[in-house]
Amino acid sequence: MERCFMEKSLGNSQLKLRSLFIRSAAYEGMQKDGLPTEALTEHHVAMAKGGVGLTTVSYGAVSPEARTFHEQMYINPQSLEKLALLAGAVHEAGGKVAMQLTHCGYFTKNIKVKRPLAPSRVLNAYGILSGIIFSREMEENDMEKVADDFANAALGIKEAGFDAVEIHMGHGYLLSQFLSPVTNKRKDAYGGSVENRSRFPLEVLSRVMEKTGPGFPVLVKLNLSDGLRKGFSLEDCKYVAKKLEDLGCTALVLSGGFTSKSPFYLMRGKVPLLGMACNGDNFAEKVTMALFGPFIVRKYKFEENFFLKQAREIRTCVTMPLVYLGGVDSKAGILEILEAGFDFIALARALIHDPDFLLKLKDGSIDRTECNRCNKCVVEMDRQGVKCVLPLEAN
Numbered sequence: 001m002e003r004c005f006m007e008k009s010l011g012n013s014q015l016k017l018r019s020l021f022i023r024s025a026a027y028e029g030m031q032k033d034g035l036p037t038e039a040l041t042e043h044h045v046a047m048a049k050g051g052v053g054l055t056t057v058s059y060g061a062v063s064p065e066a067r068t069f070h071e072q073m074y075i076n077p078q079s080l081e082k083l084a085l086l087a088g089a090v091h092e093a094g095g096k097v098a099m100q101l102t103h104c105g106y107f108t109k110n111i112k113v114k115r116p117l118a119p120s121r122v123l124n125a126y127g128i129l130s131g132i133i134f135s136r137e138m139e140e141n142d143m144e145k146v147a148d149d150f151a152n153a154a155l156g157i158k159e160a161g162f163d164a165v166e167i168h169m170g171h172g173y174l175l176s177q178f179l180s181p182v183t184n185k186r187k188d189a190y191g192g193s194v195e196n197r198s199r200f201p202l203e204v205l206s207r208v209m210e211k212t213g214p215g216f217p218v219l220v221k222l223n224l225s226d227g228l229r230k231g232f233s234l235e236d237c238k239y240v241a242k243k244l245e246d247l248g249c250t251a252l253v254l255s256g257g258f259t260s261k262s263p264f265y266l267m268r269g270k271v272p273l274l275g276m277a278c279n280g281d282n283f284a285e286k287v288t289m290a291l292f293g294p295f296i297v298r299k300y301k302f303e304e305n306f307f308l309k310q311a312r313e314i315r316t317c318v319t320m321p322l323v324y325l326g327g328v329d330s331k332a333g334i335l336e337i338l339e340a341g342f343d344f345i346a347l348a349r350a351l352i353h354d355p356d357f358l359l360k361l362k363d364g365s366i367d368r369t370e371c372n373r374c375n376k377c378v379v380e381m382d383r384q385g386v387k388c389v390l391p392l393e394a395n
């Protein structure tokens with residue numbers, strides 16, 4: 001474990017991380033009136049104190065329409081003022097901090113957006129009960145605006161003192177909707193082959209890199225596969241990974257799944273249906289989830305390092321820094337990931353359960369997480385902010 005805690009540069013950037021661990025973006029739900037709260041700062045300071053090299057703040061919506069919920073934070077001068085304080089606090093704790101930049105596309109219940117943007121017109125099952133039923137196919141001027149929104153948000157984040165940004169191209173959000181043949185039915189230069197489907201996400205990356213300038217780390221989160229029949233595949237991922245490398249993307253975080261269709265593909269483990277039903281926005285949503293939840297939300301069995309087999313295939317086709325993510329559980333599992341040639345290791349739930357998990361692995365007081373993958377943290381994030389419901393064993 002000692003070698004995991006040696007200083008390491010993030011790819012070819014100047015950014016030095018105190019360890020090769022990254023707190024993966026996991027929506028915190030810690031905001032009030034669209035502004036980050038003190039709890040969000042405390043959460044990420046705890047991650048930094050727990051030994052991660054880089055902690056990633058989640059869901060930096062790049063514009064008001066890029067939000068999944070109306071109350072969510074988006075990048076604007078008011079939120080940047082608070083985020084600058086968060087960045088300062090993480091630095092004081094010895095860590096570095098990134099912001100995940102996201103556009104939800106059609107995956108939204110944001111009542112201010114009647115016709116959300118998407119690569120094609122698709123049914124928004126997630127928003128039906130909020131009256132947001134179909135998306136609107138994006139035109140070139142919409143793409144221009146969204147690319148600019150990503151670039152301006154990234155510059156704002158850089159100027160607020162953050163050390164990096166992560167562009168979210170996975171999990172069924174807008175850029176992932178472009179990449180996936182399930183949601184991209186376009187007949188123009190932005191649909192069809194993987195070369196065409198990846199055109200807009202890659203344009204967004206170039207725009208962000210141009211705006212933030214050389215040396216500022218820009219990571220990308222990308223699906224290994226959507227986990228859907230006829231979705232974005234591992235072969236597609238190989239193509240996009242090579243393109244990202246050619247463009248000079250700083251590091252690639254590999255994940256999978258499509259939040260509106262296969263949300264637990266990216267987490268695995270139990271599906272906390274009761275809590276999800278109680279969290280419904282209205283009576284109809286609560287009842288629908290209670291009655292049909294077991295048919296709507298598919299379960300995936302949890303296995304340690306569940307994406308490793310697919311991620312290894314990407315390791316063989318690019319030399320750029322790769323971040324492994326998914327089911328990191330134990331010291332032995334971490335060594336397996338390092339032996340497979342990954343440069344960095346990201347985690348979410350083990351650190352939500354215990355921010356000191358990595359320090360405890362290092363000093364030998366434990367050798368695996370106590371997180372039992374109940375996934376109730378997903379329910380908590382929509383209540384008073386993400387937290388683990390299990391008691392923390394004293395070690």
Ligand SMILES: Cc1cc2nc3c(=O)[nH]c(=O)nc-3n(C[C@H](O)[C@H](O)[C@H](O)COP(=O)(O)O)c2cc1C
Nearest residue numbers: 024025026027058266326327328347348349377378
């Ligand atoms: C409560 C919760 C919220 C999440 N929110 C996000 C998110 O906003 N963005 C994202 O890219 N991934 C999100 N994820 C997925 C995690 O980043 C990660 O891919 C997943 O939990 C698997 O890693 P783990 O086994 O280390 O938890 C979330 C996961 C959890 C548990």
